[in-house]
Amino acid sequence: MPSTIEKNSRVSVEERLFSLVLALIATEIGLTKADILSTVQGYRQRYLPGGDNASLERQFERDKDDIRELGIPLEVVEPPDDPGSNHHLRYRIPKGLYELPADVTFSPDELMLLKLAATVWREGSLSAESRRAMTKLHALGIDSNDPVLGYSPSLRVREAAFEPLSKAMDRGQVVAFLYLKPGEAAARRRQVEPRAVVLHDGRWHLFGTDQEAAATRTYLLSRIVGPVVSVPGASFEAHGEGQGQEALRELEALWTANIAVISARPGSDAAVRLPQGRTPGEMPTHQDASALHLNLHYTDLNVLADELAGYGPEVLVHSPASLRAAVRSRLISVRDAHTDSDRDPHPDAMTGADT
Amino acid sequence: MNGGPALGASDRLTFLLALVPFLMDHDRISVTEVSEHFGVSPDRVRDAVNLIAVSGIPGETRQYLHGDLFDIHWDEFETNDLIVLTHLVAIDDSPRFSAREAAALIAGLQYLSSLPENADVDAIASLMAKLTRSASAAPSQVAVSGTDARSSIAVVQAAVRDGVQIEFDYLNARGEHESRLVDPWRIQSVDRDWYLRGWCHLRAAARTFRLDRMSGLHATDVPTSPRSADAALPETLFEGSASDLDVTVELPPSAVPLLADYAPHGAAGAQADRVRRTLRVAHYHGLKRLVTGLAGVVEVVDPAEARAVVREWAAAGAARYDEAEPTDVGD
Numbered sequence: 127m128p129s130t131i132e133k134n135s136r137v138s139v140e141e142r143l144f145s146l147v148l149a150l151i152a153t154e155i156g157l158t159k160a161d162i163l164s165t166v167q168g169y170r171q172r173y174l175p176g177g178d179n180a181s182l183e184r185q186f187e188r189d190k191d192d193i194r195e196l197g198i199p200l201e202v203v204e205p206p207d208d209p210g211s212n213h214h215l216r217y218r219i220p221k222g223l224y225e226l227p228a229d230v231t232f233s234p235d236e237l238m239l240l241k242l243a244a245t246v247w248r249e250g251s252l253s254a255e256s257r258r259a260m261t262k263l264h265a266l267g268i269d270s271n272d273p274v275l276g277y278s279p280s281l282r283v284r285e286a287a288f289e290p291l292s293k294a295m296d297r298g299q300v301v302a303f304l305y306l307k308p309g310e311a312a313a314r315r316r317q318v319e320p321r322a323v324v325l326h327d328g329r330w331h332l333f334g335t336d337q338e339a340a341a342t343r344t345y346l347l348s349r350i351v352g353p354v355v356s357v358p359g360a361s362f363e364a365h366g367e368g369q370g371q372e373a374l375r376e377l378e379a380l381w382t383a384n385i386a387v388i389s390a391r392p393g394s395d396a397a398v399r400l401p402q403g404r405t406p407g408e409m410p411t412h413q414d415a416s417a418l419h420l421n422l423h424y425t426d427l428n429v430l431a432d433e434l435a436g437y438g439p440e441v442l443v444h445s446p447a448s449l450r451a452a453v454r455s456r457l458i459s460v461r462d463a464h465t466d467s468d469r470d471p472h473p474d475a476m477t478g479a480d481t
Numbered sequence: 482m483n484g485g486p487a488l489g490a491s492d493r494l495t496f497l498l499a500l501v502p503f504l505m506d507h508d509r510i511s512v513t514e515v516s517e518h519f520g521v522s523p524d525r526v527r528d529a530v531n532l533i534a535v536s537g538i539p540g541e542t543r544q545y546l547h548g549d550l551f552d553i554h555w556d557e558f559e560t561n562d563l564i565v566l567t568h569l570v571a572i573d574d575s576p577r578f579s580a581r582e583a584a585a586l587i588a589g590l591q592y593l594s595s596l597p598e599n600a601d602v603d604a605i606a607s608l609m610a611k612l613t614r615s616a617s618a619a620p621s622q623v624a625v626s627g628t629d630a631r632s633s634i635a636v637v638q639a640a641v642r643d644g645v646q647i648e649f650d651y652l653n654a655r656g657e658h659e660s661r662l663v664d665p666w667r668i669q670s671v672d673r674d675w676y677l678r679g680w681c682h683l684r685a686a687a688r689t690f691r692l693d694r695m696s697g698l699h700a701t702d703v704p705t706s707p708r709s710a711d712a713a714l715p716e717t718l719f720e721g722s723a724s725d726l727d728v729t730v731e732l733p734p735s736a737v738p739l740l741a742d743y744a745p746h747g748a749a750g751a752q753a754d755r756v757r758r759t760l761r762v763a764h765y766h767g768l769k770r771l772v773t774g775l776a777g778v779v780e781v782v783d784p785a786e787a788r789a790v791v792r793e794w795a796a797a798g799a800a801r802y803d804e805a806e807p808t809d810v811g812d
Contacts, residue, residue, distance in 0.1 A: 139490040144497050144536055152538040152571040165539040196491060197579025197617040223617060225574035230615050236608055243589030252585040252623075258495045259582035264519045265499035265575035267506050277638060279670045281592055281625065284741070296580055296621050304735055311777045313735040322622035325592075328673025351735040367613075370624030378626065395770070398652045402693040436774025438798035454802045456776035460795035463780045464788045 142168025143189060156203045156216025199223040237270035251283045283330060285347035290354040291332055295320040300360035304352035305345055309428030313351050319362045322369040326377040327425055333373035381425045387444040389417035396440035500529050502575050504566045512562045530564055537570045583616035584623045591625040633692050637677050640700045641665045649698040655766045664705035725761045728768060729783040736778045769794040
């Protein structure tokens with residue numbers, strides 16, 4: 127086995143990946159897979175000249191994916207004299223696309239803001255990405271001012287769908303999931319091209335193209351009730367930048383246009399909690415002895431109807447009529463579902479389910 | 482900054498790729514300084530330097546000869562814990578961000594941008610543009626509308642900064658109003674919900690308060706008392722209580738995830754189109770709101786008392802619409 131540095135035959139994963147990145151940056155014309163497996167540190171120790179290197183090849187495929195996940199532009203070059211040939215594909219990392227652009231710099235204040243932005247994702251989704259982004263920023267050697275103390279804003283996406291949806295979106299992969307639409311009692315399967323995942327009015331939404339309806343739809347992540355699965359072989363062209371902003375603009379326009387007029391019992395949960403962040407001005411419209419009158423913005427009638435129904439007698443909806451009817455019918459259905467007939471207190475009687 | 486969770490190979494590779502250009506810009510730097518700058522342990526720095534120093538490219542000979550490898554001043558490293566790179570290979574700049582890394586920072590900035598002290602919209606926009614330009618692919622389309630800049634956030638934040646007590650009327654989760662006097666320690670958010678953590682003088686204990694349950698909030702001019710050592714901040718926002726009640730509900734299997742916050746357990750009737758689950762709830766005050774807010778989906782089956790509480794809540798709500806017919810029917 128050719129080797130000038132004697133090492134244990136176990137080369138750590140990061141050493142193998144680091145060596146692969148260095149080798150692919152250093153090459154102008156690219157290296158073939160055979161070059162890589164037979165010469166690069168971490169592969170060459172396990173390479174069998176003329177033998178079966180299938181497991182090593184699979185290792186290389188996984189390593190390529192891992193490296194690309196980190197934002198490293200690993201390119202495949204087809205040989206001009208032999209296009210379509212798998213054997214002579216060459217791999218390289220163009221240095222100009224690898225490096226941070228030379229003219230990008232960050233001030234200490236900007237770095238402080240970025241630190242705070244990274245800590246927003248301190249747990250769960252995107253926390254690993256934030257951490258790695260900060261490591262890359264630290265390479266620039268800028269000393270930052272310290273973020274404000276006593277203050278820790280965070281985003282902690284509770285919905286399990288976030289991770290698979292955002293990854294499928296980056297790969298242009300069509301997904302399918304069960305969706306329990308607000309206002310409906312049963313979930314239905316949806317097949318969607320995911321275009322953006324956005325937080326609006328405190329709720330995470332998926333913005334995408336519903337393939338069955340062939341139209342743009344917005345879904346609440348909290349209402350995706352099953353696993354998000356990739357649809358085999360179904361991919362789509364990325365819609366490009368600005369999808370997230372477009373989704374937010376649409377939601378914002380809806381939110382601004384929809385106004386519900388309600389009154390809430392003074393001092394109740396509804397009166398204390400509903401006005402926060404929802405009313406057009408800072409203050410509720412007006413209050414008399416028996417009620418606090420509020421105008422509430424909302425995005426989705428059924429979502430607001432669910433929320434308002436939860437407040438029971440603390441809230442009375444005045445308009446729109448559709449919202450008033452939706453809240454009233456929810457309250458009646460809950461009342462009736464929890465009313466036992468004298469003879470048969472068995473709950474199956476109410477739901478109609480017989481086993 | 483703490484050591485963080487277990488670091489995968491991706492994190493370690495990123496650290497190696499970031500450390501090389503940093504060391505190039507610092508002719509001679511101590512392990513301690515590097516560890517402080519990157520927020521990692523000194524041992525992790527030493528491990529990385531040891532690895533970099535023996536790494537390189539296969540080279541012309543494909544033999545990883547000496548000139549194809551990084552090198553360091555070994556005496557300085559081993560004797561004085563100082564890092565001096567003496568030979569460089571292949572890379573000399575920090576790598577770009579991945580699409581998701583750039584998106585994470587951009588979304589974080591969007592989330593912060595509506596808060597009072599980050600209100601410099603132009604500065605944030607220019608920062609986002611820089612991040613976009615520094616990514617190797619278009620940032621993932623994850624976008625966040627600003628958290629609502631409630632005046633209460635600014636009041637609490639100023640009180641934390643100035644070290645003064647705050648006073649407010651608090652509507653607790655059982656629907657009871659109490660006047661509270663609190664030493665504010667930290668203001669914290671999770672998505673759209675904001676929380677204050679601090680010392681509650683009424684309870685003489687560390688407590689967490691939701692900002693949307695406060696009214697009449699104002700800062701006093703009384704300085705906060707020095708924080709005693711035993712008043713450590715618990716890491717979790719919420720804890721269960723021994724007085725929690727078990728309630729059995731029935732719902733379609735697909736709706737079970739909607740109750741994830743209430744730790745549903747039990748799996749009777751798994752093949753039916755309705756399944757039963759048992760929830761832990763702190764009190765019926767919250768349960769009746771939860772169930773009524775999921776009309777047509779969730780039904781309480783047991784205990785009878787819980788069914789009755791929910792029924793009366795919904796009935797009282799429905800009755801309000803019988804009293805007052807709207808003037809704008811057909812609108």
